Amino acid sequence: MSLPTSSYALQRRLKSWPLAFRRLLFYALLLLGALTFLMPFLYMVSTSLKGVREMHTMNLIPREPTLDHFKAVFTQIPIGRAMLNSFFVYGLQTASVLVFSSIVGYALARLKFFGREFIFNIILLTMMIPGQLLLIPLYILIVQFGWADSYQALIVPGMVSAFGIFLFRQNFKTIPQELIDAAHVDGATELQILFRIVWPLSLPSLITVGIFTFMGGWNDFLWPSIVNRELGVQTLTQMVTLYGIGGQAGGQTGAVMASSLLAVVPMVIVYLVFQRYYLEGIASTGVKG
Amino acid sequence: MTGIGRGRGARGAAGGGPDQRQLAAAQRDTGRSNPVGYLFTLPYLVFFAVFTAYPLGFAIYLTFHNWNIVRPDRPFVGLRNFERLFSDELFWRALYNTVIFLAVHIPLQIAVALLLAVVLNQRIVARGFFRVSFFLPYVTSGAIISLIWLRLYADDGLLNQVLVQLGLGKVGWLSDPRVAMPSIAIMATWKNVGYYLMIFLASLQAIPAQLYEEAHLNGATQWQRFRYITFPLLNPAFILVVVLSTIGGFSLFVEPFVMTAGGPLDSTLSLVLYLYQQAFQFLRMGYAAAIGLVLAVLIFLVTFVQRRYLEKEVGY
Numbered sequence: 136m137s138l139p140t141s142s143y144a145l146q147r148r149l150k151s152w153p154l155a156f157r158r159l160l161f162y163a164l165l166l167l168g169a170l171t172f173l174m175p176f177l178y179m180v181s182t183s184l185k186g187v188r189e190m191h192t193m194n195l196i197p198r199e200p201t202l203d204h205f206k207a208v209f210t211q212i213p214i215g216r217a218m219l220n221s222f223f224v225y226g227l228q229t230a231s232v233l234v235f236s237s238i239v240g241y242a243l244a245r246l247k248f249f250g251r252e253f254i255f256n257i258i259l260l261t262m263m264i265p266g267q268l269l270l271i272p273l274y275i276l277i278v279q280f281g282w283a284d285s286y287q288a289l290i291v292p293g294m295v296s297a298f299g300i301f302l303f304r305q306n307f308k309t310i311p312q313e314l315i316d317a318a319h320v321d322g323a324t325e326l327q328i329l330f331r332i333v334w335p336l337s338l339p340s341l342i343t344v345g346i347f348t349f350m351g352g353w354n355d356f357l358w359p360s361i362v363n364r365e366l367g368v369q370t371l372t373q374m375v376t377l378y379g380i381g382g383q384a385g386g387q388t389g390a391v392m393a394s395s396l397l398a399v400v401p402m403v404i405v406y407l408v409f410q411r412y413y414l415e416g417i418a419s420t421g422v423k424g
Numbered sequence: 425m426t427g428i429g430r431g432r433g434a435r436g437a438a439g440g441g442p443d444q445r446q447l448a449a450a451q452r453d454t455g456r457s458n459p460v461g462y463l464f465t466l467p468y469l470v471f472f473a474v475f476t477a478y479p480l481g482f483a484i485y486l487t488f489h490n491w492n493i494v495r496p497d498r499p500f501v502g503l504r505n506f507e508r509l510f511s512d513e514l515f516w517r518a519l520y521n522t523v524i525f526l527a528v529h530i531p532l533q534i535a536v537a538l539l540l541a542v543v544l545n546q547r548i549v550a551r552g553f554f555r556v557s558f559f560l561p562y563v564t565s566g567a568i569i570s571l572i573w574l575r576l577y578a579d580d581g582l583l584n585q586v587l588v589q590l591g592l593g594k595v596g597w598l599s600d601p602r603v604a605m606p607s608i609a610i611m612a613t614w615k616n617v618g619y620y621l622m623i624f625l626a627s628l629q630a631i632p633a634q635l636y637e638e639a640h641l642n643g644a645t646q647w648q649r650f651r652y653i654t655f656p657l658l659n660p661a662f663i664l665v666v667v668l669s670t671i672g673g674f675s676l677f678v679e680p681f682v683m684t685a686g687g688p689l690d691s692t693l694s695l696v697l698y699l700y701q702q703a704f705q706f707l708r709m710g711y712a713a714a715i716g717l718v719l720a721v722l723i724f725l726v727t728f729v730q731r732r733y734l735e736k737e738v739g740y
Contacts, residue, residue, distance in 0.1 A: 162548075162549070165543065165548070165554060168540070168554075168558075169553070169557040169558070170557075171614075172557045172558050172560060172561060172614070172618075173560070174582075175561075175569070175572045175573060175576060175614075176560060176572075178572065178575070178576065179572050182575070191580065193582070193585055193586075193589075235467050235471075238464050238467065239465050239467070239468045241464065242460070242461045242464035242465050243465070246460055246461035246464065247457070247461070248457040248458045248459070248460075248461030248462060249457040251461060254465055254468075254469070258468070261476050263724075264476070264480070264720070265671070265674075265675070265719065265723050266675070267675065267695075267699060267719050268480070268483055268716045268717060268720040269476070269479045269483065269716075270699070270716060271483065271713050271716060272478075272479035272480070272483045272486065272713070273475065273479050274703075275482070275493065275709070276475075276482075278493070291475075292475050294471065295467065295468055295471045300468065325460050325464070350563060353565070354564070354565035354566065354567070354568075356565065356566070356567035356678050356681075357678060357700075361704060372567055372568065373567075375567075375568065376565075376567040376570075376571065379571040379574075380571075388575055391571060391575075392571075392572070392575075395571050395572060398565065398568050399564050399565070402564060402565070403560065403563065405563070406556075406559070406563040407556070410556070413559070414622055414626070417619060417622040417623060417626065418622065418626035
């Protein structure tokens with residue numbers, strides 16, 4: 136960074152090359168970069184389809200593709216159940232976060248009451264508490280509630296999100312007061328205003344909070360592995376990870392990669408569908424924060 | 425780890441009070457407290473009391489007690505958990521490992537994320553494809569990523585196969601105690617760079633084009649424009665990336681849990697992994713809570729110092 140002269144010289148030398156060649160070099164390097172990021176995924180897909188005999192070859196496209204590894208996964212672990220568990224648990228949690236966080240966000244943005252700023256400051260403070268500090272007491276709480284090995288253990292501690300409240304508050308502040316006043320005149324209650332007027336106008340922030348909540352839950356391993364050990368209530372990420380590191384897979388690389396693929400695909404689909412909301416979510420927390 | 429929602433300071437967050445119209449409307453409402461406000465925040469307050477405030481208090485209570493969760497007795501031990509912690513070689517080892525991780529992770533993260541952000545900020549062919557490639561690891565679970573890289577890093581894995589083909593020697597990615605932690609740091613960078621790249625990209629796009637035009641008219645070279653306009657204006661994004669990477673480093677758990685179980689020779693034992701082992705393998709709840717508290721204080725102190733030293737006022 137502190138060598139502007141040499142970088143300048145390099146730039147001049149590069150400039151003396153033909154434009155077409157420079158562009159070719161640029162895209163070749165960029166493609167190499169992209170491949171670095173895609174390679175582990177390609178390896179996963181390729182390995183999950185390779186037969187035992189070509190497992191240790193380097194070719195990316197299997198010569199004799201087989202679904203044996205997927206069949207093995209489905210017979211060895213209840214992975215279908217785990218997938219349903221993940222969809223159910225984190226779907227419910229996401230719905231709860233959207234409803235409760237937006238109700239609180241609406242109150243903080245739109246209703247005037249004593250102590251409002253105090254509550255908002257508490258919410259900002261809770262966002263700064265590292266999760267590791269609460270890990271053990273939360274686990275003990277779950278045990279005391281008798282919730283170990285249950286869906287509640289996964290859903291309830293994440294039913295409200297401070298991040299969601301924060302984002303909703305910022306967004307709900309920008310909605311024109313005339314719309315809300317008009318609804319008041321028509322006799323709408325605050326809840327009706329929130330769900331019929333504010334929600335439709337805040338779809339991007341709802342989607343942003345929704346995907347980050349769902350993704351955060353789906354990809355988590357630590358919390359489910361602490362509170363839920365029974366197979367019947369395990370999440371997909373948890374079960375696949377335990378399958379991969381435990382003895383069950385018996386060192387079958389193909390089967391582990393096949394189960395990994397099943398755990399990864401739903402998140403990739405969600406990402407491809409909602410791409411631009413990820414950007415918005417990161418930009419809105421990152422730059423303004 | 426979602427990454428998002430962590431480490432965001434209160435700075436500027438409370439931004440802009442209610443505007444004039446809202447104030448007028450509120451005054452019309454006789455200026456009294458709206459009871460619906462309490463009703464609407466009640467669910468959060470209950471949730472906060474049960475799942476944040478109480479556990480926080482209990483965590484601190486636990487640090488002064490010994491408890492194995494199975495039996496009801498919890499003898500008070502005063503500061504003994506902390507005394508033991510500060511003379512615990514494994515704790516210091518885990519802290520040292522975290523420093524190694526951060527020393528590799530942060531510079532690499534910033535260099536790669538900034539480079540890719542500058543590239544993606546230009547008009548290039550197939551930008552969508554490149555953006556998706558760089559971001560894909562971020563939306564994937566760290567646990568699954570670790571399962572994949574465990575195989576790539578294996579002694580006869582893909583990386584060593586490539587090295588052998590190139591006529592180079594094998595590397596003990598996860599088996600050499602000196603290499604194992606840097607290997608995990610490289611993988612973590614690969615996983616998260618998409619997120620940090622987006623932070624840089626959003627800041628780059630917020631820089632007014634006018635600044636560059638004026639500099640160009642005044643004869644500034646491309647490098648000078650980057651050095652004196654882009655770089656200083658990226659300061660807030662820069663701090664955010666450093667702080668969030670640091671928090672991520674202190675929170676390191678699933679990667680060593682899946683790939684190395686803390687080995688070889690404790691070279692990848694992270695603080696959270698140590699906490700996990702103490703709590704859930706040895707059932708030392710008080711000791712584990714003490715690790716958690718020290719960890720939280722460390723995160724707070726380190727990120728505070730980082731903000732303090734990196735923050736620069738920039739105005740144009």
